[in-house]
Amino acid sequence: MSGCTNCSTDANAVGGCQNNGSCGTEDCNKMNTFDWLSHMGIPEVDKFDVVEIKFKGGRKDYFRNTNLLQLTTGDPVVVDVPNGHHIGYVSLQGELVRLQMQKRKVKNDDAITGIYRVATQKDLEKWQEAKNREIPTIYRSKQIIDEIKLAMKLSDVEYQADNSKATFYYSADDRVDFRELIKLLASEFKIRVEMRQISLRQEAGRLGGIGVCGRELCCSTWIHDFKSVTTSAARYQNLSLNPSKLSGQCGRLKCCLNFELDSYLMALKDIPKIEKPLLTEAGSAKLQKTDIFRRLMWFSYNDDNNWHSIDCDRVQAIVNQNEKGITPFSLKLDKAFEGDYDQNKTNEDLELLDKKFSQTKRKKKRKPKNRKPNPNAAQQSDAEGGSASPNKPRRNNRNQKRGNRSQNSSENSPQSQGKPESPDSKVNGNGSRNKKRKPNPNRNRGGQNKPNKGSTDDN
Known part of the structure; x- marks a missing residue:
């Protein structure tokens, strides 16, 4: 059961640490184990009396429930x-604890100590006071280590709940003589000191962090037993032997290199081993790349940049022919073939994908937006006996206004009022009046010759 579920305030949920969402265990969802036997109705008489207890940094130990306490996952107990x-x-109780003890090879004997009681509020307050001393202790201890010049790295400090003992976790490449350090730490903090050396992987698990995959480190969430990781695991998976890419935050090879190693070893059984170039009439072909799960192998003729892909069955057939002294025509053909040969494109899907994204997108021309018709213009045109086009209401309005102006000007013209028309004015067909402009004798139009200074205009 997860720690966040245990912190729920639902009446039907288990009690847990009862911190209403802010888990006080500091290790919520860290190294948790799902109790898949909790709802199987195991008889209470034969219930296993050993309980798994979790401490700081995901450390787990086993204690015996001698007082038959009613415990729930997430309850704080005094051990x-x-x-x-x-x-x-x-963290775990019931029959699943028996399986965990068998897995970790823990004997069910008298060496397992008991559980005193469920922790009270006073016990938790005293324990919190002890935990508040951990961070200042780490800073001061690192200063002391630098003063005496010890080749070790202090990573964490854990105070006991009764504030009588502190465990110092450190990592070092070589053996360290810390007898003098223990005396200085005991006199500085007035407490019993225990030094415990851990590996770099365990240090990363205690400190935690986010891996390159974007998820929390496996060593801080679910890995308990660290297995050795070698560079051969990277070779089997055709990975680059770059230490910066294969190393984790602890500085060692990533634990996830072992996750898919078994699948690669099973797939490599059907891949032929190429110890020398393949001999063909087109030239010697050298192996460049192998796709293990697609069972494809890429070869190039005489160190050419063009690679040719063939399946593993064809490669094995060419190897058998070369052992018998037979040289095929090419990697794909045994004999010369006259005519068009349709080669199977193994990477046709990838090529189509490359072409799709390589083409530059052309900018599409914007289509003219259809303007909405003006209902007022349509009503006005209907009232006047005309028809307005719904697509061009503005132009119709302008034409209508011009017609009104021309009508008004024709009504106000001198002819309509009986007045004589001025000789300098002329009425257009629309009813508008334009005055004649007098020619300017000094203006040169279209390259015409200017009149002489002595000439006069009779007009």
Whole structure:
């Protein structure tokens, strides 16, 4: 069960740490184990009495429920530890604990200590006071290590709940003589000191972080037993042997290199081993690349840049022919073929995808938007006996206004009022009147010769 579910305030949900969403265990959803036997109705008489308790940094240990306490996953309990007591959280109980103990090779004997009680509020307050000393202790301890010049790296400090003991976790490449360091730390913090060396992978698991995949580190979430990772795992998977890409945040090879190794080893059984170039009449072909799961192999003639892909069955057939002294015509043909040969394009889908994105997108011309008709213009035109086009209401309005102006000007013309028309004015067909402009004798139009200074205009 997850820690966030345990913190729920629902009446039907389990109690858990009861912090209403802000889990006080500091390790919520870290190294959790799903109890898939919790709803199978196992008899209560034969219930396993050993409980798995989780501590800081995902560390887990096993304690016996001698007092038959009613425990729930996420409950804080006070447990018996050497020279005092400590507080942890219930992470697993029932028959699944027996399987976990068998997996980790933990013996069910008298060495397993018991659980005292469920932690009270006073116990939790005292434990919180002890935990508040951890960060200042780390800073001061690193200063002391630098002063005495020890080749070690301090990563974490864990105080016991009774504030009587502190465990210092460190990593080092070589053996470290820290006897003097223990004396200085004991006199500085007035506490019993325990030094515990951990590996770099365990250090990364305790500190946590985000990997290059964008997810939380596997060593801080679910990996308990760290297996050795070698560069041969990268070779089997055809990965680049670049240390910067194969190394994790701990500085060692990534644990995920072992996740798919078995699948690659099964697929490599059907891949032929190429120890020397393939001999053909077109030239010797060298292996350039192998796609293990598609069972394709790429070869090039005489170190040419053009690669030719063939399947593994064809490669094995060419290897058998070369062992018998037979040289095929090419990688794809055994004999010379006259005519067009339709080669199977193994990467046809990839080529089509490249062509799709390589073409530049042309800008589409914007189509003219259809303007909405003006209902007022249509009503006005209907009232006057005309018809207005719905696509061009504005132009019709302008023509209508011009017609009104011409009509008004014709009514106000001198002929309509009986007045004589001026000789300098002329009425157009539309009814508008234009005055004649007198010619300017000094203006040169269209390259005409200017009149002489002595000449006069009779007009």
